[in-house]
Amino acid sequence: MQHFMLRLDRGLARRRWFVLGAWVAALAVAIPFAAHQTDHLTGGGFGVPGSQSAQVASLVGQQFGEAGRAKLAAVLVSRPGAPAAAVRTALERVRAAAGAAPDVLVAPGALRRAAAQAGAPTIVVPLATSVDDVRSTDVARDLRDRLDIDHQSGPVQVHLIGQGALWAGLQDVSKRNLAKAETTGFPIVLLILLAIFGSLAAAALPLTLGIVSVLITGAVIYALSRVTDMSVFTTNMASMVGIGVAVDYSLFVLARYREEVRSGVSPDRARGIALATSGVAVTFSGLTVMASLAGLFLVNTTALRSMAMGAIVVVAVAVLASATLLPVLLRLIGHRAYARGRVFGAVREAARSRTPRRRGSTHPDAPRDGFWAAWTVRVTKRPALSASLAAAVLIALALPALGLKTTDGALRQFSKNEETRVGFEAAAKIIGRGASSSFKVVVPAAQAGAARAVLARDPEVRSVAQPVASRDGTRALLIATPRHDGESDQAKAAVGRIRAELPRALVGGNSATLRDFDNLVSGSMWKIVLFVLGLSFVVLLVLLRSVVLPLKAVVMNLLSVGAAYGVLKLVFGTVDTITPPLILAVVFGLSMDYEVFLLTRIRERYAATGDTRRAVAEGLGSSARTITSAALIMASVFLVFVGTGVPSIRQLGLGNAVAVLVDATLVRLVLVPAAMELLGKWNWWLPKPLARILPRGSFETLPQNV
Numbered sequence: 001m002q003h004f005m006l007r008l009d010r011g012l013a014r015r016r017w018f019v020l021g022a023w024v025a026a027l028a029v030a031i032p033f034a035a036h037q038t039d040h041l042t043g044g045g046f047g048v049p050g051s052q053s054a055q056v057a058s059l060v061g062q063q064f065g066e067a068g069r070a071k072l073a074a075v076l077v078s079r080p081g082a083p084a085a086a087v088r089t090a091l092e093r094v095r096a097a098a099g100a101a102p103d104v105l106v107a108p109g110a111l112r113r114a115a116a117q118a119g120a121p122t123i124v125v126p127l128a129t130s131v132d133d134v135r136s137t138d139v140a141r142d143l144r145d146r147l148d149i150d151h152q153s154g155p156v157q158v159h160l161i162g163q164g165a166l167w168a169g170l171q172d173v174s175k176r177n178l179a180k181a182e183t184t185g186f187p188i189v190l191l192i193l194l195a196i197f198g199s200l201a202a203a204a205l206p207l208t209l210g211i212v213s214v215l216i217t218g219a220v221i222y223a224l225s226r227v228t229d230m231s232v233f234t235t236n237m238a239s240m241v242g243i244g245v246a247v248d249y250s251l252f253v254l255a256r257y258r259e260e261v262r263s264g265v266s267p268d269r270a271r272g273i274a275l276a277t278s279g280v281a282v283t284f285s286g287l288t289v290m291a292s293l294a295g296l297f298l299v300n301t302t303a304l305r306s307m308a309m310g311a312i313v314v315v316a317v318a319v320l321a322s323a324t325l326l327p328v329l330l331r332l333i334g335h336r337a338y339a340r341g342r343v344f345g346a347v348r349e350a351a352r353s354r355t356p357r358r359r360g361s362t363h364p365d366a367p368r369d370g371f372w373a374a375w376t377v378r379v380t381k382r383p384a385l386s387a388s389l390a391a392a393v394l395i396a397l398a399l400p401a402l403g404l405k406t407t408d409g410a411l412r413q414f415s416k417n418e419e420t421r422v423g424f425e426a427a428a429k430i431i432g433r434g435a436s437s438s439f440k441v442v443v444p445a446a447q448a449g450a451a452r453a454v455l456a457r458d459p460e461v462r463s464v465a466q467p468v469a470s471r472d473g474t475r476a477l478l479i480a481t482p483r484h485d486g487e488s489d490q491a492k493a494a495v496g497r498i499r500a501e502l503p504r505a506l507v508g509g510n511s512a513t514l515r516d517f518d519n520l521v522s523g524s525m526w527k528i529v530l531f532v533l534g535l536s537f538v539v540l541l542v543l544l545r546s547v548v549l550p551l552k553a554v555v556m557n558l559l560s561v562g563a564a565y566g567v568l569k570l571v572f573g574t575v576d577t578i579t580p581p582l583i584l585a586v587v588f589g590l591s592m593d594y595e596v597f598l599l600t601r602i603r604e605r606y607a608a609t610g611d612t613r614r615a616v617a618e619g620l621g622s623s624a625r626t627i628t629s630a631a632l633i634m635a636s637v638f639l640v641f642v643g644t645g646v647p648s649i650r651q652l653g654l655g656n657a658v659a660v661l662v663d664a665t666l667v668r669l670v671l672v673p674a675a676m677e678l679l680g681k682w683n684w685w686l687p688k689p690l691a692r693i694l695p696r697g698s699f700e701t702l703p704q705n706v
Contacts, residue, residue, distance in 0.1 A: 002276040009272040009327055016328045023325050027212055034218030038175045040225040041232045042137060042167070045302035046408065051516040052499065056440050056508025061132055063470035064477045069129050070136035071436060072104065072143075072162035075423040076114070076123040082155035084118040090156040091115060094125055097146035103130045104139050122426045124161075133510065136164025137171075144168055149419060159423020162436050163486070163510055166410035169420030170646070171232050173413070177644045178235055182243070185640040186211065189247055189633055196251075196629045201336035202258070205329055206250040209321045213246035214239050217314040224309065231303045233578075234310040236649045240641050240656075241586060242314030244634035245289070248593065249282045249322040251633065255626045257330060258338040267338070271330055279323055281596050286319035288539055288596075289589035295531035296585050299524045301517060304578055308585070372624040376617040379670055380677040387674035390666045391559070397662070398562030400569040406522070408514050408577040409487030413646040428485075434462060437486025437510040439495065441478040444504060445469060448476035454501050455480045460494035486510040492518075521577045528581050532588040533558075539592065544599055545694055546684050552675055553599075556667045557591050564659040568651055576648040579655060586652075587659040590634065594627050594668055602676070612680055616673045624669065631664030 012019055047054050060068030074094045078087060091114055098106045104127050114125045131139055140160055144150070147158050150172060160168070186207060193203035217238050224230055256278035260270035293315070296308035330337050379386045414421035424436070439461070443451040448467040455464045455478060462483045467476040484490040491511040499507050533554050540550035561584055568575050602619030609615055638660065641653035676683050686694070 002280055005275040005279050005323070006272050008323065009275045012324060012327050013268070013331065016331055019324055019328050020332070023212065023321070023328075026216060030216045030219035033222040034215045037218040037222040037225070037235050038171055038178075038232070040222070040230070041171060041174075041234060042134070042225075042229045042302070045229055045231040045306060046513055046517040047134075047301070048513070048516040048520045049300055051513075051520070052506045053508040053512040053516045056442050056506045056512070057132065057134075059442050059470075059475070059506070060440060060477065060508070063472065063475060064468055065471070067468040067477050067479065068132060068440070070131055070133045070139075070162065070164055071438070072127040072129055072136060072140060072160060072165055073427065073436075074098075074106075074125040074127060074143075075159040075161055075427045076125065077157045077159065077423065077426050078121050078123075079155045079157075080121075086155045087118040087123070088115060090154075090158055091125070093147060094158060097143055098127055101139065101142045101146060103135070104128065104143065122430055124427050124431055127162075133163050136162065137167045138164075140164040140168035141171060144172065157419075157422075159419060159426070161420075161424050161427050163410070166414075166420060166424075166436075167232060169418070170410050170413055173418060173420075173646060174232055174236055174649075177646060177649070178239055181236070181641050181644040182214070182239060184644065185243055185637050188636050188640060189243065192629070192633050192636060193247070193251075197254075197258075199336065199339065201333050202254065202338070205254055205326065205333075205337065206247040208329070209250040209318065209326060210243045210246040212325065213314055213318040213321055214242045216317050217242055217310065220313050220317075221310055224306075228306075229302045230306040230310070233303070233648060234306045236641065236645060237307040237582070237652070238310035238314045240638060240649070240653060241311045242318060244637040245286070245315050245590070246318035246321065247633050247637075248630040249286065249318050250326050251630050252278045252282055252593075252597065252626060253322055253326055254330075254337070255629075261338045267330075267334070271327055275323065275327060278597075281600065282322050283319055284543075285593045285596050286315050288535070288592040289315050291535055292532050292589035292592070293585050295528050295535070296581060298527045298531060299521060299581065301520060303517075304521070304581060307578070307582065311586070372621040373617050375624075375669065376620050376673050379673045380613055380616065383674040383677040386670050387678065390670040390674070394559040394563050394662060394666060397658075398559065398566045400567075401562055401565035404565055404569045404580070405574045406518065406577040406580065407487075407489070407574050408517060411485055411487050413648060424485075432462060432481065432483065433485040433488075434482035434491065437482070437491075439478075439480040439482060439491075439498065439507060439511065440509040441480065441498065441502065442475050442506040442508070443478065443502065445474055445476045447502075447504065448478065451476075451502055451505060452478055455498065458494055458497060460484065460490050460497075482511065487514060518577050521581060525581060525584075528584060532585060536588055536592065540595065540599070541690075542694055543596065544603055545686050545691070547687070547690070548679060548682055548685050549599060552672075552679075553591075553595050556671055557588055557663070560591065560659045560663040560667060561587050563662050564655040567658045568655050571654060572647070572651055575651050579648065579651045582652055583655040583659065586656055587663070590656075590660060591663050594631065594664055597627060598623050598668055598672065606684065612676055612683060616676050620669070620673060627668060628664055631660050635660045 076087060076090050091111060095106050095111060098104050106125060107128055110126050114123050117123050129136055129139055143160055149158060190203055190207050193206055197203050221230060221234055221238060253274050257270050257274035260273050261267055290312045293308045293312050296304045411424065441451060452464050452467060455461050460482050461480045463481045465479045467478055469476055482491045482494060492515045495507055495512045495515045536554050537550045540553055564583055565580065598619060601623050602615050605618040606612060606615035635657040638653040638657035642650045645653060
């Protein structure tokens with residue numbers, strides 16, 4: 001792999017303008033599509049193939065005609081003193097929008113009844129659709145555009161309600177939040193990079209790769225959304241992971257390049273070394289992140305799989321950009337990639353003049369950054385105490401996770417002031433909170449009467465419609481309206497009761513779909529855990545040629561994930577169902593970056609010295625600054641999404657930020673050196689049969705003949 005990277009560097013040098021042109025062309029093509037990446041994302045993706053809810057959805061569409069069509073409604077909310085003429089104007093807007101949009105219309109009787117209520121503060125106008133709940137998201141999005149809901153003014157505001165309307169509104173909110181996160185996140189990352197490199201040119205390189213990776217991935221998401229279902233959360237997930245990963249990967253390569261140049265190596269040679277060492281590690285880490293995210297495909301649901309796909313794509317683009325675009329840009333900007341800018345150089349010299357030199361140092365450029373070596377000495381001097389304190393903090397953070405509960409749904413993604421939530425709450429006061437969703441129960445035709453009686457007795461059921469016969473006459477559909485909204489715990493609990501009391505029935509609807517999704521994800525967590533643990537262990541076993549170090553890494557990563565879950569419990573109480581598996585996959589994948597860069601350097605120093613303490617000190621001293629800088633950038637990006645995202649994205653951002661920070665500090669800087677000091681030569685234990693078959697390799701040292 002290192003030989004390949006060296007050949008790649010030489011090839012890039014010869015064809016740098018072609019490579020640069022190819023990336024510019026790809027970016028030019030991607031930008032217009034990336035601008036519309038949210039247009040075809042679906043609010044669905046929570047269906048569970050083979051579940052009762054999925055069977056009901058299929059049967060309703062095939063056998064029950066209009067009875068299975070989605071419910072949508074327009075909600076007119078008037079300000080105090082709004083004239084009747086304004087209400088009539090708003091009704092005309094609704095009629096015109098529904099008349100122009102496909103698959104939806106306003107019945108004439110509904111308009112007359114609405115006009116008669118012109119003095120009421122809230123009016124609900126039912127809309128008749130010819131689509132199911134899944135396709136109703138597209139209908140609602142079309143209506144939102146025609147009504148220009150996000151830019152309304154005047155005494156009467158028009159809102160849309162229904163399951164499709166919730167997800168359509170969430171698409172708009174996610175799009176706005178994504179733009180806000182990116183415009184906030186990139187400047188923050190630039191400031192951190194400026195502090196790290198002291199040069200605007202050098203700082204701009206990782207930032208450029210981050211922007212390129214996110215934009216190209218946005219175009220890929222747009223293309224994928226045209227041929228398959230992609231969750232509305234995919235873009236935020238891809239951007240959150242992509243910004244951090246792309247910047248981190250280029251940071252590792254750039255840091256190694258600058259290190260080699262400052263040690264006296266020529267820029268051309270330094271670029272090749274950086275690619276053959278850190279570039280290989282970046283590629284390896286990126287593949288590991290993608291493989292870890294692929295573990296989410298073990299859960300057969302579109303929501304998780306599409307979010308995993310978006311993250312996998314952006315990581316792949318980031319790895320490709322770090323291996324091809326970054327070396328070309330390094331060559332083009334020349335010495336500015338490793339020289340400090342004038343302003344930062346002056347600041348550094350001023351600070352240096354006030355700082356006494358180390359004893360024994362006479363050269364003005366003599367290194368003074370022995371902090372990490374001194375830190376390692378302090379940690380390894382009392383390894384049992386250091387490890388115990390760090391583990392105690394992590395366990396204390398993780399303990400609340402024992403009571404972690406999950407939920408899901410669209411309504412709770414909106415703040416109380418969001419337009420969609422305002423419309424829902426206004427309508428709920430008139431038609432009830434459960435009117436926008438319903439229980440759909442399919443039973444044998446002969447049992448329709450008895451089943452209707454069971455539904456009517458349930459405390460959560462507000463009303464039950466008359467049975468509707470299927471086209472073939474063998475089944476009946478019962479539609480019941482819950483007292484609470486379809487995403488509530490009460491409605492989901494009712495699904496369980498109804499299924500228990502009607503064992504021959506199939507229970508579907510939004511509440512049943514969410515309950516089935518919850519059960520699927522919680523029941524699949526063990527598969528995801530085994531996959532990512534096994535992957536991490538095997539990868540590190542091959543890389544480090546040790547059985548003990550991979551086991552230690554897996555345990556420490558679990559502590560980091562546990563700490564993230566515990567903080568989420570303390571902050572949010574209940575988290576989205578998709579949050580725990582996503583954090584697990586992302587954190588285990590990203591932690592491999594720091595694991596690879598730190599432990600491979602320690603391994604190399606141990607091979608050279610045979611002294612574990614010295615190897616840890618030297619390995620940590622040479623990699624800690626880069627690792628902590630990368631972790632700071634990654635955590636900063638995640639925290640930006642905490643401040644700008646909907647609840648599910650805020651949870652992902654906070655959980656990932658906590659995990660990355662504790663991994664890069666308590667784990668890498670305390671637990672790893674302390675545990676390695678305690679284990680001594682056991683760190684490197686490898687059974688002889690494994691030693692014979694495992695490949696030998698290194699990311700940080702070039703082969704002798706290179």
